Amino acid sequence: MDYTVFPGYNKALIKEFTFDDGETPSSALLLSKANSWIATNDPGKLKVSLTVQFVPLADTADFGDYPPIETVSLCDIVTVIYPKLGISAKAKVIKTVYDSLRERYISVDIGDAKTDIVDAIKSIK
Numbered sequence: 640m641d642y643t644v645f646p647g648y649n650k651a652l653i654k655e656f657t658f659d660d661g662e663t664p665s666s667a668l669l670l671s672k673a674n675s676w677i678a679t680n681d682p683g684k685l686k687v688s689l690t691v692q693f694v695p696l697a698d699t700a701d702f703g704d705y706p707p708i709e710t711v712s713l714c715d716i717v718t719v720i721y722p723k724l725g726i727s728a729k730a731k732v733i734k735t736v737y738d739s740l741r742e743r744y745i746s747v748d749i750g751d752a753k754t755d756i757v758d759a760i761k762s763i764k
Contacts, residue, residue, distance in 0.1 A: 687719050688749070692745060711732055713734075715731070717731075717749060734748035735748075
């Protein structure tokens, strides 16, 4: 498995594992525990947290020129693309702000609520 987020960038994590009573610590057992932790936690996955404000295309004059575009709702999975970094990540829509007087969405929050883009970029190096 390759858990490198960017080619050429490697990240070392310090992780402490415990052994059950009767288990004799060995490199094979440690490797097994490490692989199990990697499979469960996916440390190479880019974490995303964005708030996106927008004007719905349906409210623009040129909307009729485009084919119907899929709407994004709460809990949908969207692809966030960072063109300057040359990467993309899938993230869930976790919050929406709706203006009930204008009957339209004002913004959506995408990703992990505990992370922001600065933390995501820092975690890469």
